[in-house]
Amino acid sequence: MKRRDAALLAAALWAGLSGFASAGAFEDGVVAQQHGDYTEAMRIWRPLADQGSPIAQYDVGLLYAYGLGVPRDLAVAVTWYRRAAESGIAGAQANLGAAYANGWGVRQDYAEAARWYREAISRGSTQARFNLGVLYARGLGVPHDDRQATMWYRAAANEGLAEAQANLGMTYAQGVGVKRDDAAAAAWYRKAAAQGNAAAQFNLGLLYETGQGVPQDYARARDWYAKAADQGMAAARLNLGTLYAQGKGTPRDEGKAAMWYRQAAEQGDPQARMNLGLMYARGQGVSQDYVQAHRWLSLAAASGDAPEIRDQAAGARDAVAARMTPAAVAQAQALAGQPAAK
Numbered sequence: 001m002k003r004r005d006a007a008l009l010a011a012a013l014w015a016g017l018s019g020f021a022s023a024g025a026f027e028d029g030v031v032a033q034q035h036g037d038y039t040e041a042m043r044i045w046r047p048l049a050d051q052g053s054p055i056a057q058y059d060v061g062l063l064y065a066y067g068l069g070v071p072r073d074l075a076v077a078v079t080w081y082r083r084a085a086e087s088g089i090a091g092a093q094a095n096l097g098a099a100y101a102n103g104w105g106v107r108q109d110y111a112e113a114a115r116w117y118r119e120a121i122s123r124g125s126t127q128a129r130f131n132l133g134v135l136y137a138r139g140l141g142v143p144h145d146d147r148q149a150t151m152w153y154r155a156a157a158n159e160g161l162a163e164a165q166a167n168l169g170m171t172y173a174q175g176v177g178v179k180r181d182d183a184a185a186a187a188w189y190r191k192a193a194a195q196g197n198a199a200a201q202f203n204l205g206l207l208y209e210t211g212q213g214v215p216q217d218y219a220r221a222r223d224w225y226a227k228a229a230d231q232g233m234a235a236a237r238l239n240l241g242t243l244y245a246q247g248k249g250t251p252r253d254e255g256k257a258a259m260w261y262r263q264a265a266e267q268g269d270p271q272a273r274m275n276l277g278l279m280y281a282r283g284q285g286v287s288q289d290y291v292q293a294h295r296w297l298s299l300a301a302a303s304g305d306a307p308e309i310r311d312q313a314a315g316a317r318d319a320v321a322a323r324m325t326p327a328a329v330a331q332a333q334a335l336a337g338q339p340a341a342k
Helices: 025-034 038-050 054-066 074-086 090-102 110-122 126-138 146-158 162-174 182-194 198-210 218-230 234-246 254-266 270-282 290-301 307-321 326-335
Strands: none
Touching: 025 038, 025 054, 038 054, 054 074, 054 090, 074 090, 090 110, 090 126, 110 126, 126 146, 126 162, 146 162, 162 182, 162 198, 182 198, 198 218, 198 234, 218 234, 234 254, 234 270, 254 270, 270 290, 270 307, 290 307, 290 326
16 A cells, blocks of 8 residues: 555645625725625626725636636636736746646746745745745755755745645655654644544555554544545545454444445555455455456456556456356456447
């Protein structure tokens, strides 16, 4: 099981809009936005943006970026971000950097992304600090430099940004840019996990399961996996299913194991697909069903990025097929989206 890379080339969030509120028309737009009336917010802010209000330009850009009150149009959003960014609005500078990093409405240009992130950092943007760290970690638009990445993650983490705390935890867990320190990793994961960061919740669960940086505690591992699983993380659902299957940190419950494997399998996780297929083949946690077993094992065997699972699943699928009629095999292949054998 690998630790999940939480790095994101994220755009700055909407948070903080009300901090720019001022008396008059702009404030009326803020009130409309807070009540979810984005059409009214646009009606109020657009004339102000046309008249040169930088914060109104930024907010109009946000509305276009998210398709709120107007059809979504990233190119138009970038136009408004740029006007606000050139007037020194940190959020607009961070979002313009994210647009260049991701190719949202502009040609992808990591060097330009880094330039705008630095502009936003000079005006205090926490998100831009994190995003610049991601560029250094990946060597995009700047030289690859894990120490620089860690420095920027730490700067954003100390300001409370959950994504940065999760990535800083990961640098300690992997010993990238810093000396490996599982206890420090756990401490940073815990900060991010407490804010609801799914990757940190998963990684903290992994530390508890393996006893790295914290005392081994399967029950706590289960609890953290469950939090990440509830947010839709396939890897957490897989690991949670395995704990139930093995009775670690919880009474053994093959029904719950199959339920979690199914959720991860439906998201495309190769290991979960194989595990679910084996449970159908053996009648563990589900009624024995060779058609479903063949289906899920076939899907696992089709996973090109996991050769060990692919080969193991293919062998198990062929063993199941030997117990099936040709018609049942054809049914399973159809369910797996494969052409029926002639």
